[in-house]
Amino acid sequence: xxxxxxxxxxxxxxxxxxxxxxxxxxxxxxxxxxxxxxxxxxxxxxxxxxxxxxxxxxxxxxxxxxxxxxxxxxxxxxxxxxxxxxxxxxxxxxxxxxxxxxxxxxxxxxxxxxxxxxxxxxxxxxxxxxxxxxxxxxxxxxxxxxxxxxxxxxxxxxxxxxxxxxxxxxxxxxxxxxxxxxxxxxxxxx
Amino acid sequence: xxxxxxxxxxxxxxxxxxxxxxxxxxxxxxxxxxxxxxxxxxxxxxxxxxxxxxxxxxxxxxxxxxxxxxxxxxxxxxxxxxxxxxxxxxxxxxxxxxxxxxxxxxxxxxxxxxxxxxxxxxxxxxxxxxxxxxxxxxxxxxxxxxxxxxxxxxxxxxxxxxxxxxxxxxxxxxxxxxxxxxxxxxxxxx
DNA sequence: TTAAAAAGTTGCATAAAGTGAAACAAATTT
DNA sequence: AAATTTGTTTCACTTTATGCAACTTTTTAA
Numbered sequence: 001x002x003x004x005x006x007x008x009x010x011x012x013x014x015x016x017x018x019x020x021x022x023x024x025x026x027x028x029x030x031x032x033x034x035x036x037x038x039x040x041x042x043x044x045x046x047x048x049x050x051x052x053x054x055x056x057x058x059x060x061x062x063x064x065x066x067x068x069x070x071x072x073x074x075x076x077x078x079x080x081x082x083x084x085x086x087x088x089x090x091x092x093x094x095x096x097x098x099x100x101x102x103x104x105x106x107x108x109x110x111x112x113x114x115x116x117x118x119x120x121x122x123x124x125x126x127x128x129x130x131x132x133x134x135x136x137x138x139x140x141x142x143x144x145x146x147x148x149x150x151x152x153x154x155x156x157x158x159x160x161x162x163x164x165x166x167x168x169x170x171x172x173x174x175x176x177x178x179x180x181x182x183x184x185x186x187x188x189x190x
Numbered sequence: 191x192x193x194x195x196x197x198x199x200x201x202x203x204x205x206x207x208x209x210x211x212x213x214x215x216x217x218x219x220x221x222x223x224x225x226x227x228x229x230x231x232x233x234x235x236x237x238x239x240x241x242x243x244x245x246x247x248x249x250x251x252x253x254x255x256x257x258x259x260x261x262x263x264x265x266x267x268x269x270x271x272x273x274x275x276x277x278x279x280x281x282x283x284x285x286x287x288x289x290x291x292x293x294x295x296x297x298x299x300x301x302x303x304x305x306x307x308x309x310x311x312x313x314x315x316x317x318x319x320x321x322x323x324x325x326x327x328x329x330x331x332x333x334x335x336x337x338x339x340x341x342x343x344x345x346x347x348x349x350x351x352x353x354x355x356x357x358x359x360x361x362x363x364x365x366x367x368x369x370x371x372x373x374x375x376x377x378x379x380x
Numbered sequence: 381t382t383a384a385a386a387a388g389t390t391g392c393a394t395a396a397a398g399t400g401a402a403a404c405a406a407a408t409t410t
Numbered sequence: 411a412a413a414t415t416t417g418t419t420t421c422a423c424t425t426t427a428t429g430c431a432a433c434t435t436t437t438t439a440a
Contacts, residue, residue, distance in 0.1 A: 065252035
């Protein structure tokens with residue numbers, strides 16, 4: 001079952017790169033006979049061997065184990081501006097308004113939000129750190145973005161792409177309400 | 191090297207679930223001695239064995255192959271509105287203007303763009319499909335978003351989160367230039 | 381159409397290495 | 411300190427991955 005998926009993937013990638021069994025054999029230091037058996041699912045190669053193959057094919061080894069996920073459902077989810085869904089996000093919520101921009105059920109990577117920063121924001125209290133990856137774009141107003149020990153000034157239209165494991169936080173820097181689009185990715189999910 | 195990472199991950203997960211080698215042994219139908227050797231990186235188990243372990247641990251097997259990436263560098267990258275870097279993206283480029291919103295070097299998941307849709311856009315020509323995950327937010331103007339056989343109308347502030355393996359394409363639906371923020375994620379990367 | 385070359389599969393023999401049982405060592409508990 | 415549990419290692423065994431070469435199938439060329 002699993003071996004079958006791996007076998008198919010190897011063959012597909014090999015073909016896509018135009019290699020013959022013999023050529024891949026030389027690249028990986030494995031006999032073409034063995035490669036044939038692997039592609040035909042007659043052996044359960046040790047990871048050391050799989051590793052050789054992934055190197056020869058120049059693909060990350062993880063590729064072999066990524067099960068194709070069927071998104072199920074429709075495959076998309078629209079969120080109209082006026083229908084943004086306010087949500088509670090752990091911790092910070094008390095001070096800021098969060099609105100989710102997605103309603104996809106399945107375990108997607110992208111988590112999009114709109115965050116509103118009110119004018120009357122006190123001094124930065126708690127900073128926020130978490131694994132993954134994050135992207136922020138200022139939609140309205142001005143933001144002072146605290147990242148570790150730095151303060152980065154962002155105006156409307158500016159954006160920042162950063163590693164969120166460093167403590168960080170946005171803060172309104174203008175005299176009107178500010179608004180940001182925030183994309184969070186939780187790498188651990190897969 | 192690779193085996194070490196896998197070994198460490200197994201041990202970590204086992205510990206996190208509070209299993210002893212013996213318990214996991216019963217769950218996976220493997221001897222505790224063998225499990226010990228695997229965790230200590232003394233053997234290169236065949237994927238069949240790894241599969242048993244992933245089942246016993248109740249985690250997707252792919253988890254063992256997800257390499258932790260060290261972002262290196264500063265950890266963030268700011269892109270000011272006026273300094274967005276125009277880029278060429280395969281295929282479509284001829285008709286649309288793409289601007290990258292990130293300059294992080296390492297292989298990050300998030301790829302942020304701003305796309306400008308000119309007023310004089312002809313009928314939708316080529317659709318665009320690729321693996322991964324995508325999110326789009328209309329920053330300016332109006333967009334008719336073609337997704338498979340559907341046409342979805344999006345106004346400024348609206349957004350859509352979708353599976354990009356279905357052929358898709360945005361198209362200006364107004365009398366002025368339109369602008370979208372697009373986030374693309376290439377799941378294959380890991 | 382046939383011959384020749386290349387690509388892929390399969391027997392076979394061997395050597396390597398994964399594996400279990402049990403003895404051993406280390407750590408934790410009573 | 412004894413006893414129980416958890417983790418490591420020795421040893422023998424056997425499974426099986428692997429290379430080599432013969433064989434079959436497909437493609438190319440003449």
